[in-house]
């Protein structure tokens with residue numbers, strides 16, 4: 407699969423932010439005061455996340471290093487909206503690579519269009535003089551035997567189907583087979599497959615793989631090794647039936663190519679093409695082996711980052727993180743843990759949203775976070791955990807329980823930047839505000 411050009415027009419000037427000259431002026435009727443008298447062009451490099459109770463604009467500071475941010479809260483209060491807003495700023499304002507690594511509810515389907523909802527547009531316009539702006543998104547579908555694409559809907563979208571590279575999978579076959587079914591954990595007998603690695607990795611079809619296995623595995627005759635042989639053959643058959651490999655689906659290639667450059671992981675290639683990949687995982691999330699597939703892509707982006715994107719920064723964004731890693735030890739948790747632990751050195755940042763701060767792996771929270779945005783939450787276990795991670799007092803925890811839709815408490819171990827009436831200052835205290843809405847459109851949950 408080859409990308410020659412990306413058919414997407416990037417918004418010309420990115421996001422222009424204008425600061426209200428006086429917080430009381432912005433609300434005046436437009437017939438009394440023109441925009442030029444109401445806003446000043448300040449070069450805000452920081453990312454405005456919310457409008458605070460005191461009329462100031464709270465921002466994540468632009469710094470040399472990437473950051474890690476968690477967006478936490480009960481369902482329906484604005485986590486995904488905040489993620490949507492932040493992705494546009496990273497992409498347009500900071501010009502980093504952005505990769506949406508888990509869209510389980512297909513909410514990013516609309517992010518390739520400018521925000522249409524009037525109330526959201528007006529709020530952003532009023533306080534930042536900021537206009538709607540679509541994102542150049544390419545939807546990435548992991549192929550499986552149950553993937554059902556709504557081709558009508560996708561007609562005017564950019565998308566690709568991906569599979570996993572068999573030659574790479576064979577390198578770590580035990581890992582994938584046990585993902586298909588824990589019973590296929592081939593354990594020590596994996597060494598028989600390892601002996602065949604070289605010839606297996608050259609196969610182009612599932613048929614060829616079966617031939618090699620049938621020929622070469624011990625246990626063809628007699629009772630010795632017979633059970634092991636059957637187990638391996640069955641495990642491979644099951645793996646092929648999932649249709650997640652390039653040799654089981656010749657129409658879709660594991661790697662894509664950009665302008666004749668060598669073949670690369672699809673996420674890397676798409677980011678190099680200047681677009682934002684969005685991994686649509688509604689189908690994948692029902693599979694036992696999802697963690698392996700997430701891990702494979704995350705590791706590939708992370709390990710190749712500085713070679714593929716020298717001097718650049720990349721942010722990996724995950725909505726509903728709990729659906730990516732369910733335990734501390736699953737492969738995806740380890741992969742994301744690497745990003746959380748070493749991302750700053752590798753220039754890979756991490757932004758995720760979750761309803762279940764108490765249940766996500768320890769390796770991505772607490773000391774690993776620079777910022778946290780807490781939306782309404784009533785779960786005391788979660789509030790206590792956030793409270794101890796960010797040194798919150800009892801009063802703030804109580805106030806988080808009472809937050810309304812779109813309101814949040816932002817907290818940091820670093821600092822926030824504030825703007826008001828032409829002034830700029832820094833502060834590190836937890837602060838309450840109302841989020842700025844996304845500039846890219848947003849899927850209202852449950853609707854296409």
Ligand SMILES: Nc1ncnc2c1ncn2[C@@H]1O[C@H](COP(=O)(O)OP(=O)(O)O)[C@@H](O)[C@H]1O
Pocket residue numbers: 479480481482483484485486487488523811847848849850851
């Ligand atoms: N495009 C939109 N237009 C209007 N309202 C929206 C839109 N997208 C989301 N919303 C509303 O914003 C609220 C917060 O949504 P969301 O950020 O998806 O919540 P969550 O915290 O569950 O991720 C929802 O109640 C939803 O109705």
Ligand SMILES: [Mg+2]
Pocket residue numbers: 485486487725
């Ligand atoms: Mg959400």
